[in-house]
Amino acid sequence: MHDMHCHLGFMENGEEVAADALTAGSLLFANTVTPDEWRDARKRFASFGNVVVGFGMHPWWVDERWRIEEELDGAQPDVIGEAGLDLGRRHAETRALQLRTFEAIASWAGSRGGKLLSLHSVHAAAETLEILERTGALESCTCIFHWFTGPSDLLKRAVQAGCLFSAGPRMLATGKGREYVKAIPVGQLLLETDAPPEQGQRYSYAELRAELESAAASIAGIKGADALEVIEATSRKLLALT
Numbered sequence: 242m243h244d245m246h247c248h249l250g251f252m253e254n255g256e257e258v259a260a261d262a263l264t265a266g267s268l269l270f271a272n273t274v275t276p277d278e279w280r281d282a283r284k285r286f287a288s289f290g291n292v293v294v295g296f297g298m299h300p301w302w303v304d305e306r307w308r309i310e311e312e313l314d315g316a317q318p319d320v321i322g323e324a325g326l327d328l329g330r331r332h333a334e335t336r337a338l339q340l341r342t343f344e345a346i347a348s349w350a351g352s353r354g355g356k357l358l359s360l361h362s363v364h365a366a367a368e369t370l371e372i373l374e375r376t377g378a379l380e381s382c383t384c385i386f387h388w389f390t391g392p393s394d395l396l397k398r399a400v401q402a403g404c405l406f407s408a409g410p411r412m413l414a415t416g417k418g419r420e421y422v423k424a425i426p427v428g429q430l431l432l433e434t435d436a437p438p439e440q441g442q443r444y445s446y447a448e449l450r451a452e453l454e455s456a457a458a459s460i461a462g463i464k465g466a467d468a469l470e471v472i473e474a475t476s477r478k479l480l481a482l483t
Contacts, residue, residue: 366391
């Protein structure tokens with residue numbers, strides 16, 4: 242049970258959760274939302290070999306003060322997450338800045354290659370794919386769509402491009418989410434929690450594990466129990482912790 246998209250740094254007791262996950266043999270892809278949080282999380286979880294921290298620039302936190310190319314050049318991350326676009330009405334005022342920021346991230350990753358990206362894409366599947374294609378990141382990097390909600394034709398396009406998809410209980414609670422999981426090849430599926438629900442709260446590995454098991458049970462019901470072995474192997478390979 243590996244969590245390929247969570248926010249360990251948002252948990253007040255994140256170190257405790259990481260330690261319990263380590264004991265249980267769970268790998269955690271800890272996404273961050275700003276370069277500052279990335280630096281903090283790298284320090285907090287440096288001693289946990291089961292935690293991989295992604296360099297984050299979440300579209301909800303974009304700000305003109307971030308010089309993203311300079312931040313990336315200084316950090317030189319192999320893993321990026323959470324990054325992407327949210328072009329819904331709530332975040333319409335930052336549309337131009339979001340597009341510039343994500344273009345910079347994708348260009349940086351695409352020019353170097355071999356990076357792992359966990360992507361936020363809300364009302365923006367077409368724009369996200371176009372930027373990934375134009376910058377070369379789609380071809381040279383491994384791109385994971387976290388909780389994909391775009392239209393089915395763009396799901397098909399992303400699948401054919403070799404993207405992966407992390408699915409959690411909330412995605413699998415919807416008919417659309419289950420249909421999408423049915424359509425995604427098992428080798429391109431991953432588990433996620435997106436936990437915790439709120440920033441700064443206490444959490445537990447037991448809660449995180451329960452969410453992973455819920456998602457796993459749903460996927461097994463759709464794809465068969467053998468799918469979980471494939472997902473486990475894919476997660477380990479992606480995080481290079483075999």
